[in-house]
Amino acid sequence: MRIVIVCDPGSVDGGAAKVAISSARGLADTGLPIDFICTAGPIAPQLLHLNIAVHCLNMASVWAKANPLAAAAQGIWNGAARKQFENILKGLPAGQTVVHFHQWTKSFSPSVLAAPSQLGMASVVSLHDYFLACPNGAYYRFADAAPCTLSPMSGSCLMTPCDRSSSLHKAVRVARQYVTAKALANL
DSSP states (O other), X not given: OEEEEEESBSSOSSHHHHHHHHHHHHHHHTTXXXXXXXXXXXOOGGGOSTTEEEEEOOOOOGGGOSOHHHHHHHHHOOHHHHHHHHHHHHTSOGGGEEXXXXXXXXXXXXXXXXXXXXXXXXXXXXXXXXXXXXXXXXXXXXXTTEEOOSOTTSHHXXXXXXXXXXXXXXXXXXXXXXXXXXHHHTO
16 A cells, blocks of 8 residues: 655644644554655655655745735646646556545645546545635634634625635635535545
């Protein structure tokens, strides 16, 4: 069995990355071959292991983009990440590879979610936040400093200004949420 771990950063920048990197190291220590695919360095020292192949796509986070339209487009669908991701997966044994997604909202985008199944590989997703269901990822109305009780993607949800950044960011996140649901429906 071969494990592919997918996480935007190649170093610890929060809980999701810490879990992804720690699990890669732990699995590698058991002798399993690991491919760690990230979009940005630096690469954590824990990933320097004989059983870990690190693939860094060298892509900027949507938050690092100067052009907000380019950032929005990448956040909704990053075709370049999808192509590079597929090229890596195509070099791995389909029936013996499991792809484990940890974080894909900063650079990868939902474009990568359906790639493993389309290549005959199993995949799993660790939910470190609520982005798989809630557009702002938190089930929280930041402007009101209160938990959100609305059904995600309902009409009420779409009309509520709940994002921590702005209504424009929420609109992009709603579009990404729609694309994520479509990608997952194709698994």
